[in-house]
Amino acid sequence: MxxxxxxxxxxxxxxxxxxxxxxxxxxxxxxxxxxxxxxxxxxxxxxxxxxxxxxxxTVPSAQQASQAPWWAxxxxxxxxxxxxxxxxxxxxxGAAPFLAILVTAGVVTSIALDHFGLVGFEVHAAGPMRLVGGGLMIAGVMLVALS
Structure with a gap:
């Protein structure tokens, strides 16, 4: 790991x-x-x-290609x-605000994707620690982007 x-x-x-x-x-x-x-x-x-x-x-077969959802x-x-x-x-x-917003948006979106099992991810509940972590990242972005 x-x-x-x-x-x-x-x-x-x-x-x-x-x-x-x-x-x-x-x-x-x-x-x-x-x-x-x-x-x-x-x-x-x-x-x-x-x-x-x-x-x-490899080149996918027609069957493999047809099994993929449209959004994939x-x-x-x-x-x-x-x-x-x-x-x-x-x-x-600037590099810091750009990446801070990019990563935080990705993490917050990922929490929702995991929680609801969207776009192929298995369900991982958005428990209190994940929600607090997402909130702290948003606060961190504000500190980085607004300074």
């Missing part, structure tokens, strides 16, 4: 760094959407390469929304 938490820690660090990388590319190229497209292409190429190397890249197919669009926010918002509000 400690290795899994370590992987999430690294992903969190990457999540803080990526908006700066993407907006710097946009500044250098002079066009945010071009930079966003390049970022998504490099990410796609990375996933393709890792999938090939690991041997876990639009996860990439959610990623596009995040990328657009990075390109047009992160530099204006």
């Amino acid at each position: 400690i290795l899994l938490y370590g992987a999430v820690l690294i992903a969190g660090i990457a999540n803080a760094i990526q908006p700066g990388q993407t907006t710097q590319l946009a500044k250098s190229l002079g066009e945010p959407f071009t930079a966003g497209l390049i970022s998504m292409f490099v990410g796609t190429l990375g996933m393709f390469t890792i999938g090939l190397i690991s041997g876990h890249l 197919w639009i996860g990439g669009l959610v990623g596009v929304g995040l990328l657009i926010a990075q390109l047009f918002v992160a530099q204006r509000v």
Whole structure:
């Protein structure tokens, strides 16, 4: 389990760094959407390469594809929304408020997703500790974003 938490820690660090990388590319190229497209292409190429190397890249069968709920197919669009926010918002509000709001919104949303078992997550009740934790994160965002 400690290795899994370590992987999430690294992903969190990457999540803080990526908006700066993407907006710097946009500044250098002079066009945010071009930079966003390049970022998504490099990410796609990375996933393709890792999938090939690991041997876990397959083409789904028609039956497998038809079993996925409709909303499972639009996860990439959610990623596009995040990328657009990075390109047009992160530099204006700053790295700390951007990531504080991003992570806190994710945690609060995740509490609801877990509680109701939405989008494929198993039910984990939103008990008092989770609710207090979400509230403390909201208070933390206010301290970071309003200072």
